[in-house]
Amino acid sequence: MMETFNIFDKIFGISILSALISVILPLIFLIIYALVAILGELKISAWIQERLGPMRTGPYGILQPIAEVVKLIQKEDIIPAGANKFLFNFAPFVIFAGSFAGFAVVPFTAAFVPAEINIGLFYIFAVGAFSVIGIVMGGWASNNKYSLLGAIRSASQMISYEIPGAVVILSAAVLANSLDMQKIISLQSGFFWNWYLFGGPGPWTKIWIFPFTLILATIYMFASLAETNRTPFDIPEGESELVAGYHTEYSGMKFAMFFFAEYSSMFIVGAVMAVVFLGGWNSPFGDFMGGFWWGIFWFTIKAMFIVFIQIWLRWTLPRVRVDQLMYFGWKILLPFSLVSFIVISLYRIIY
């Protein structure tokens, strides 16, 4: 019997009640996070561009995301003529399910993971790839050429960028000797130089792999930007070319589902970065501010920092072209990640 990490299992026993709470808590977290992230996107873009951003809804416009959700709920739900009705309605849920399923294994703190499985990293990758089905579905069912082009681009892009991302995860698994997120995090406890970003825990010999773990972290960052369709790799929804890509025809809450899915997969990326490279819920300063509640704080801060970087990049960089994207993925990221993987494996064999 595996040792349980879930605090609700301890309080209520392994029952339907604890399972329900474990499912609902991430959903509530996701909704609150999505509102914060939307506000963050609005405000950060405004600061970058010397604007004020929303200022009318509440103090400093902090109620703007709620206003936008209310607006989206009120919108008419339009199904374009000639669309495949079933697939068109089904696609947003597939995408959302794909990215929300990732939350099942996000270790928010030492004592709470919604679902403990010992192959958490692998699972996140598996369900992350799920959303491409929804994108192709939605793009094809829309009966719109822009949507179709966006869906095709998205499919090729997400599949090719999964490979370098997977190699990075593999390297991390080799280093930690595990795919279990909680184990990877607990290995990185102590001070921040124990993080895998800085070579992981261990003696001074880790300086041999220190540059490679940095490279791997960067590669994962790029690959995940492409997987979540964020700038500079947002070609599936490149506004100036494809209007809005695969979700051109969607309106109202179905559009909001795509939006939520995008933001939740941004958080998943942040979570994986935090777990694998930034020490998860560990405090960067040893026991200082450690513990259960601070664990939530540190984990969220680290993941949100990665989300912030994604927003920052979006408002700074132009978009790459579709062939350059493929070139970058296959000929730069993949070889570099493979070399780093081999070096790290050798290191593990030697030491």
Add this chain to the structure above:
Amino acid sequence: MTTKEFIDIDFSQIESDRMRLNVGPQHPSTHGVLRLEVELDGEVVTNVIPHIGYLHRCFEKICENMNYQQIIPYIDRMDYISAMNNELPYVIALEKLMDIKVPEKVEYIRVIMSELNRIANHQIAIATFGLDAGAFTPFLYLFRDREYILWIFEKASGARLLFNYFWVGGLANDVYPTFKEDVLTIVHQVRKTIKEIEDLLIYNKIFIDRTANVGILPLDVAISYGCSGPVLRGSGMQFDLRKNEPYSIYERFDFEIPFGKGEVGTVGDCWDRNIVRVREIEQSCRIIEQAIAQMPNDGDVQSAIPKKVRPPKGEIYFRTENPKGELGFYIISDGKDKPHRVKARGPSFVNLSVLPEIAKGYLFADLIVILGSIDIVLGEVDR
């Protein structure tokens, strides 16, 4: 293409489904209401047909029913982004036809206003070009600067976009007292922002990858299509009417003609067309500074305005360097107070015609960038 040599199949004989895509009239990056009928083979553009006319307002026919003075507001509405530059060839043509000598001060104000408007136009061109490539932030930086220029126009003429400021023989009204200081402040600010834009956008690796070696327009093609302005200069020709056929008082100023040298790619690619605009902003700043230094302080800007604009029988074609290229007006007068015929030769219309030639064979994303690099305004294409 390399597989073609090894496998003996003529790929052009293979029937493959090509997709016809309507880009526009409502599309984020057609710069107005332009419809492009695009034939796509996968992502590769095999044919482009621009369909124009969505903004047609019968400019040339309306002119035949208007007084000469009443036509100027219509001219503003052709290229609404650089309206000052639009008015210039028309008023100079009529002044030449009527033999009017305008006061020195008017000439200087016209040059300063035209150059300010050239800066404003190029700012929009660079901004929207960046937007087409996916960079949103430089767009707002440039629009912020353009706003300051529009404030000057607003203070001088009362309008932000459609000025009706240059009149035949003079100006609608004199500039305001702090005009010179305001202009110099803005020139300083424009230079600062352009430096920033060069760091943020122009020499950005992704931006260079997107625009260099894309949409190459060879010089002979550019000349045979009659391209002008930055599109022609981007292909490597140093041709600028301000220098080659000086009008107004442009021969008094010291400035250079930037042209495409293929610094990061091939001569005549999108990056070259864009860098020409960036460098022209600096040259315009130089002209403005010299003009401000030379401009006489006193003088009546309305002293040469005729009571009635009634040119003698005759015809004239006069062309000036618009920010987008050569803008010419062909005016036939039959001695009445209304023109017999006004024909406008707009740069955007001519430059747009080269699009099908240079966009074939590139990817769909490149088509948008190429269209952005040509810098058209549909108000002038359709007239």
